[in-house]
Amino acid sequence: MSVWDAYSALYIAVLCVQTVLIIACFIRAVKGPSIADRIVSINMIGTQIIIMICVVALMLGQGYLTDVSLIYAMISFLAVVVLCKVYMGVYLERRAQQEEAQRHA
Amino acid sequence: MLDWIRFIITALFLIGGLSMLVTAVIGVYKFDYVLNRMHAAGMGDTLGLLFCLIGLTVSAPDIWTALKLLLIICLLWVASPVSSHLIARLEVTTNPDWYQLTGAEKDEDQEVEA
Numbered sequence: 302m303s304v305w306d307a308y309s310a311l312y313i314a315v316l317c318v319q320t321v322l323i324i325a326c327f328i329r330a331v332k333g334p335s336i337a338d339r340i341v342s343i344n345m346i347g348t349q350i351i352i353m354i355c356v357v358a359l360m361l362g363q364g365y366l367t368d369v370s371l372i373y374a375m376i377s378f379l380a381v382v383v384l385c386k387v388y389m390g391v392y393l394e395r396r397a398q399q400e401e402a403q404r405h406a
Numbered sequence: 407m408l409d410w411i412r413f414i415i416t417a418l419f420l421i422g423g424l425s426m427l428v429t430a431v432i433g434v435y436k437f438d439y440v441l442n443r444m445h446a447a448g449m450g451d452t453l454g455l456l457f458c459l460i461g462l463t464v465s466a467p468d469i470w471t472a473l474k475l476l477l478i479i480c481l482l483w484v485a486s487p488v489s490s491h492l493i494a495r496l497e498v499t500t501n502p503d504w505y506q507l508t509g510a511e512k513d514e515d516q517e518v519e520a
Contacts, residue, residue, distance in 0.1 A: 306407040310466070311417050318424050325431050337440045337497040341447045344489055345434070348451045349427065351482070352458045355475060359462055364471035371478055378485035385492040392500045398452075 312360040319343050336388055340381060347377030412465045419461025426454035430451040440497050455482055 323346055330342035351370050358366030430450020437443045459475045466472040 304413055306438070307413055308416075309509065315433055318428075321423060322427055322431050326434070329431075335440050335497065336500065338443065338491050339439070340496070341444050342434070342488075344493070345430065345447050345451055346455055348455055348482070348486070351478065352423070352427075352455060355459060355462050355478070358471070359466065362467055364467055367474040367478065371474060371481065373480050374478055376487065378489055382492060383487040385489075385496045385502050388489055389496050389499055399437070 309360065312356050315356050316353060319356075323349050323368075340384055344377070345374070345382050349379075351377075369371050410478060411471075414442045416465045419457050419464065422514060423454045423457030423459075423461060426450050430433060430454060444493055448486060452483065453488050471489075484520065 326342045326345045328351070330346070333339045333342060351374050354370040354373060355367060358364065358370070360367045429449060430447055432444025433450060434443050437446060456479055459479050463472045465474045466475060
């Protein structure tokens with residue numbers, strides 16, 4: 302057994318465990334009662350996909366795939382920021398509308 | 407021989423990182439309130455990613471790949487606390503029962519008119 306076989310077995314085992322974890326996070330995201338719960342799960346899925354892309358980059362021996370991982374980290378962070386801002390803005394706007402309606406009533 | 411030493415270091419770091427991630431997922435399922443879950447998810451994610459990427463850095467094929475992996479660690483260590491903070495603020499803002507859950511004093515600015 303050469304060292305490259307050992308590397309390939311290790312990387313495939315890591316990818317299998319990550320897949321199971323991603324499915325578990327996805328179930329949490331579907332079932333989570335609140336909005337914050339879902340966003341937390343999506344954040345975790347993003348982190349695990351970053352690790353998966355890095356593992357695949359080393360498994361295939363293609364260093365440029367780590368660039369994809371870097372971009373993925375930025376986009377997943379941006380997605381979380383935008384989702385939080387949008388939900389908070391919608392909630393505050395709706396509450397302001399309700400207060401306005403109560404004041405007129 | 408050197409290859410095997412690198413392989414063993416990589417395997418140890420990857421197993422450590424994966425166990426951190428498994429702990430984070432178990433914590434996400436175990437706790438019963440969003441902020442507790444977010445604590446488990448944020449801590450476990452950060453440390454798991456650090457361990458996994460340090461392990462991969464040890465056996466990277468060339469120096470630029472190793473530097474890019476370290477850059478990903480730096481980026482995520484800046485981005486992950488910020489996103490956790492934003493999610494916590496979202497939860498505190500949008501949950502009207504938050505003050506009853508924590509037993510804290512109700513803030514004047516956050517007060518909803520009855």
